[in-house]
Amino acid sequence: MKEIRLIDIRDEILSDNQNLAQVIRQRLLENRVFMLNLMASPGAGKTSLIVETIRLLKNEFRIGVIEGDIESMVDSEKIVAEGVPAVQLRTGGACHLDAPMIESALDTMDLSTFDLIFIENVGNLVCPAEFDTGAAKKIMILSVPEGDDKILKYPLMFSVCDALIINKTDYLPGSDFNIPLLRERMQVLNKPAQIFQVSCRTGEGLDDWCQWLRKEISSYPNNII
Amino acid sequence: MKEIRLIDIRDEILSDNQNLAQVIRQRLLENRVFMLNLMASPGAGKTSLIVETIRLLKNEFRIGVIEGDIESMVDSEKIVAEGVPAVQLRTGGACHLDAPMIESALDTMDLSTFDLIFIENVGNLVCPAEFDTGAAKKIMILSVPEGDDKILKYPLMFSVCDALIINKTDYLPGSDFNIPLLRERMQVLNKPAQIFQVSCRTGEGLDDWCQWLRKEISSYPNNII
Numbered sequence: 001m002k003e004i005r006l007i008d009i010r011d012e013i014l015s016d017n018q019n020l021a022q023v024i025r026q027r028l029l030e031n032r033v034f035m036l037n038l039m040a041s042p043g044a045g046k047t048s049l050i051v052e053t054i055r056l057l058k059n060e061f062r063i064g065v066i067e068g069d070i071e072s073m074v075d076s077e078k079i080v081a082e083g084v085p086a087v088q089l090r091t092g093g094a095c096h097l098d099a100p101m102i103e104s105a106l107d108t109m110d111l112s113t114f115d116l117i118f119i120e121n122v123g124n125l126v127c128p129a130e131f132d133t134g135a136a137k138k139i140m141i142l143s144v145p146e147g148d149d150k151i152l153k154y155p156l157m158f159s160v161c162d163a164l165i166i167n168k169t170d171y172l173p174g175s176d177f178n179i180p181l182l183r184e185r186m187q188v189l190n191k192p193a194q195i196f197q198v199s200c201r202t203g204e205g206l207d208d209w210c211q212w213l214r215k216e217i218s219s220y221p222n223n224i225i
Numbered sequence: 226m227k228e229i230r231l232i233d234i235r236d237e238i239l240s241d242n243q244n245l246a247q248v249i250r251q252r253l254l255e256n257r258v259f260m261l262n263l264m265a266s267p268g269a270g271k272t273s274l275i276v277e278t279i280r281l282l283k284n285e286f287r288i289g290v291i292e293g294d295i296e297s298m299v300d301s302e303k304i305v306a307e308g309v310p311a312v313q314l315r316t317g318g319a320c321h322l323d324a325p326m327i328e329s330a331l332d333t334m335d336l337s338t339f340d341l342i343f344i345e346n347v348g349n350l351v352c353p354a355e356f357d358t359g360a361a362k363k364i365m366i367l368s369v370p371e372g373d374d375k376i377l378k379y380p381l382m383f384s385v386c387d388a389l390i391i392n393k394t395d396y397l398p399g400s401d402f403n404i405p406l407l408r409e410r411m412q413v414l415n416k417p418a419q420i421f422q423v424s425c426r427t428g429e430g431l432d433d434w435c436q437w438l439r440k441e442i443s444s445y446p447n448n449i450i
Contacts, residue, residue: 042350042379043372044371070351070379070381074374123351125267126320126348127320127349127352145370145371145393149297149299152297153296153297155295156295
């Protein structure tokens with residue numbers, strides 16, 4: 001060998017993932033299925049948001065859910081209890097979902113029977129932000145008890161999302177969570193992102209979120225360039 | 226080549242890390258420095274716990290802090306404001322701290338001037354659990370707003386920790402967080418782990434935690450086998 005060959009494993013993995021994500025996006029587009037990738041820390045309220053959204057939209061859209069967890073089926077059980085089909089991906093240690101995992105979940109679903117698919121990613125504010133799953137839109141949840149400084153410490157997730165949902169606003173009274181400051185920082189980091197303030201416990205703000213979702217689904221696929 | 230050679234990169238990385246962690250542990254032992262690796266989701270209260278512990282123990286022990294963050298120095302600034310030296314490790318994307326990072330932090334510290342060093346790991350309930358940093362003890366924090374089901378979904382972190390701190394107990398009233406159920410599940414998964422219930426906001430339970438820490442520091446190094 002005349003020259004050193006450098007194999008950057010990390011870049012290769014990300015690039016292979018990206019290629020498969022594009023294939024998935026095309027497949028969903030052909031089936032007119034709008035897929036969302038929902039990401040957040042553990043306990044920020046991903047499952048609760050999906051459950052509340054199902055309750056508000058299940059008469060308008062045919063919904064399915066892909067649940068990603070390292071272990072356990074508890075989230076899938078909550079989804080199925082709402083009368084919506086769920087595919088549970090057990091990652092067995094992996095800290096995020098990638099395109100091959102999503103492909104294997106989609107292979108088990110008849111895509112002609114869905115309008116809207118939620119991916120509930122593994123609870124992690126770091127790794128999932130790097131992996132394209134083929135979803136049309138990326139949504140992140142930040143819950144009030146986590147604190148408003150998370151945007152400084154985990155900027156990638158905040159910068160890649162198409163919408164930021166501030167959940168658990170019922171915890172705002174007595175909290176030092178500064179919503180105007182967070183909105184200001186989002187203006188700098190990710191100006192186009194939509195921001196919603198919701199409480200899955202009280203129902204506050206869920207109508208705005210669902211209204212945005214309706215609009216996105218109706219303008220799909222023109223809203224994914 | 227007569228046979229296929231399998232190189233398991235992941236296993237190699239973990240094994241190299243483990244070897245260096247042992248070197249670090251020996252070095253700390255020779256200097257009689259007790260090091261804790263503090264792990265939790267984003268926003269569970271790692272920095273708050275360190276700050277409160279500093280306030281309660283800084284007249285008894287010479288304390289230092291190694292702060293791990295993907296971006297920003299906000300946590301280090303809070304530590305330095307308490308009159309305690311901090312080393313900020315900026316991981317630039319990496320989702321956990323590993324032994325080489327800790328070694329590079331320790332290289333900047335005069336170990337003869339410390340009794341107790343806290344590592345504040347990157348906010349992540351998944352990846353940090355896999356990497357030995359050379360710390361004498363691993364501590365995890367779970368905050369009440371995250372929910373009691375996290376032990377089912379992120380079992381590795383709960384099974385590797387020497388102590389589990391349930392933080393933000395001031396959020397318990399009106400919450401469905403089931404402490405007896407969590408304690409029961411810990412009995413099955415990780416019986417020897419100590420469990421503390423604290424609120425860094427109200428100060429509840431911090432005395433018990435500090436009492437345990439005093440005991441661990443006084444019996445060190447006999448408590449690490």
